[in-house]
Amino acid sequence: xxxxxxxxxxxxxxxxxxxxxxHQLAVNAIDLAVPRGSVFGFLGPNGSGKTTTIRMMLGLxxxxxGSVTVLGLDxxxxxxxxxxxxxxxxxxxxxxxxxxxAANLHRFDAADRHATPGTRRARVAEALERVGLSxxxxxxxxxxxxxxxxxxxxxxxxxxxxxxxxxxxxxNGLDPQGTREVRSLVRSLxxxxxxxxxxxxxxxxxxxxxxxxxxxxxxxxxxxxxxPELRQAGSAQLRLLTPDAAAASxxxxxxxxxxxxxxxxxxxxxxxxxxxxxAGGLPGNGARSTETFAPESIVAALVADGVRxxxxxxxxxxxxxxxxxxxxxxxxxxx
Amino acid sequence: MSRSDDTGMAxxxxxxxxxxxxxVVSELTLLFRRRRTQAxxxxxxxxxxxxAVVVRVSTAVPAGRGxxxxxxxxxxxxxxxVTALIVSVPLFLPLTIGVVAGDTIAGEAGLGTLRYMLVxxxxxxxxxxxxxxxxxxxxxxxxVAVALAGAAIGAALFPVGxxxxxxxxxxxxxxxxxxxxxxxxxxxxxxxxxxxxxxxLSTLTDVPVGAMAxxxxxxxxxxxxxxxxxxxxxxxxxFSHYWFGFADLLRQPIxxxxxxxxxxxxxxxxxxxxxxxxxxxxxxxxxS
Numbered sequence: 001x002x003x004x005x006x007x008x009x010x011x012x013x014x015x016x017x018x019x020x021x022x023h024q025l026a027v028n029a030i031d032l033a034v035p036r037g038s039v040f041g042f043l044g045p046n047g048s049g050k051t052t053t054i055r056m057m058l059g060l061x062x063x064x065x066g067s068v069t070v071l072g073l074d075x076x077x078x079x080x081x082x083x084x085x086x087x088x089x090x091x092x093x094x095x096x097x098x099x100x101x102a103a104n105l106h107r108f109d110a111a112d113r114h115a116t117p118g119t120r121r122a123r124v125a126e127a128l129e130r131v132g133l134s135x136x137x138x139x140x141x142x143x144x145x146x147x148x149x150x151x152x153x154x155x156x157x158x159x160x161x162x163x164x165x166x167x168x169x170x171x172n173g174l175d176p177q178g179t180r181e182v183r184s185l186v187r188s189l190x191x192x193x194x195x196x197x198x199x200x201x202x203x204x205x206x207x208x209x210x211x212x213x214x215x216x217x218x219x220x221x222x223x224x225x226x227x228p229e230l231r232q233a234g235s236a237q238l239r240l241l242t243p244d245a246a247a248a249s250x251x252x253x254x255x256x257x258x259x260x261x262x263x264x265x266x267x268x269x270x271x272x273x274x275x276x277x278x279a280g281g282l283p284g285n286g287a288r289s290t291e292t293f294a295p296e297s298i299v300a301a302l303v304a305d306g307v308r309x310x311x312x313x314x315x316x317x318x319x320x321x322x323x324x325x326x327x328x329x330x331x332x333x334x335x
Numbered sequence: 336m337s338r339s340d341d342t343g344m345a346x347x348x349x350x351x352x353x354x355x356x357x358x359v360v361s362e363l364t365l366l367f368r369r370r371r372t373q374a375x376x377x378x379x380x381x382x383x384x385x386x387a388v389v390v391r392v393s394t395a396v397p398a399g400r401g402x403x404x405x406x407x408x409x410x411x412x413x414x415x416x417v418t419a420l421i422v423s424v425p426l427f428l429p430l431t432i433g434v435v436a437g438d439t440i441a442g443e444a445g446l447g448t449l450r451y452m453l454v455x456x457x458x459x460x461x462x463x464x465x466x467x468x469x470x471x472x473x474x475x476x477x478x479v480a481v482a483l484a485g486a487a488i489g490a491a492l493f494p495v496g497x498x499x500x501x502x503x504x505x506x507x508x509x510x511x512x513x514x515x516x517x518x519x520x521x522x523x524x525x526x527x528x529x530x531x532x533x534x535x536l537s538t539l540t541d542v543p544v545g546a547m548a549x550x551x552x553x554x555x556x557x558x559x560x561x562x563x564x565x566x567x568x569x570x571x572x573x574f575s576h577y578w579f580g581f582a583d584l585l586r587q588p589i590x591x592x593x594x595x596x597x598x599x600x601x602x603x604x605x606x607x608x609x610x611x612x613x614x615x616x617x618x619x620x621x622x623s
Contacts (some may be wrong), residue, residue: 053620055621057454059456060621061620061621062618086454088451088454090450091447092447094446095448098559106361107361107365110361111456112455115430310538
């Protein structure tokens, strides 16, 4: 958390941010707080309002209500001061197909009035190098694969020194190596002190690189906070392997759990139970109860009662469990 | 260029205040390096070539028939350019302008590059102005392409000599070329209003073909309305009203009246449609 402390304040802050398209509320009064120096995962199913939120942050679309502050300045009023410090990949890469990769970057860099023309060539080369596209710099973008376009889009975001990077689905279309490279790129950008705002529907990706996350569902912000807190808000599952099912159940009931006994094979019973976590899953409330129900104290109690413990695991709910719990199962998530 | 040159240049340019020169250069390069633009200019240049070749291979041109000056080409090659410019006015020039002006904003939106230009940040007003500068540059290039190709093919296939103007005065070939460039300049001014209309239409859609077609349809519509005597009160306000008014440039001394009226009218169209484009584009949600 050291980078977050240093930054003093928030890189992005929205208050009651709302976007309405006709009768549809695409973004519904969200209060987003992205700490400076964080790698912030912006999660949500397709159609939950992530990209619309990003468009409002970058001044591409006007908010119906509410406000956005980026790097401490009002958007879109201070757009000219904010955007030169922001690198962005919005809703997939887009380029002039009849220009080469390098020519495309030259074009976008020329659009930035504050970019120095004299260093343009060097900066373009460096950005291409950083995403591993130097060999294809002279190739027309028409001939690029989806993954190469994605890399070029990221290179475009890295043309100048940036305080904030907004990357919308940065690993879309990338092969596993490319995905790994993007992860390490994001880490190195964060190590340089930049705030990285990554929108994604790939939870594993977010779990691996992010320090903070927010979850959108149908236009609403349903959770946000540091990643460990978000994970802990979900309840933990206990799994016990023992031949002494009855005695074990008795112990677990004493702890206030509702054990479920299963017999997967002849060797003994598999007992599963949900660790009681006190309150109903608000971020930050999970930590309190885990002390009284520490796994080792449960095992000690089981052994003291003569239960032969052959296997014992406590699994903290994954971000995926939390995500599904908040956004619902299946494809019916976006109305 | 060596590395040391690069860094020296960087040090010099770092002291410069922020400017729009880079973006204007980028826009013009993008426009004129594009195959489509080159094809449009080539197609325009093909018009005088076609006229000259047809006249050359045919035995005789009946006087007084066909486009103006067609019958004079065999005596003087300089008339190829003039004839081709006249032939291009009603359709070919507006067609190419429609393609370029209709593509300005909608083309970027269609490619999705508009959002990256705005995030760069290009600035909406600045981008709109630079886009119009690009379209205006094409308004210069298009008639000049016709005039130059006409002069070249005319000189190659026919004798070149002193030209008799509409007023009966005779001028040397050098001055005649100057007059032809004046006609090209006149047409450039004529097309600026249409370009502003195209720019505005281009801010309304993310589909460039739609904006192009609408611009071309308007240019034809305006000319049709200009033909209807019932709408005589409207005629001076139609952007195509003075499109054929360049005959005054072929008199001695040159009559500038229609040039001035045309310039004022086009300036009015630029002001009105520039303002409409501004109003639309500055508040537009870029969702493409």
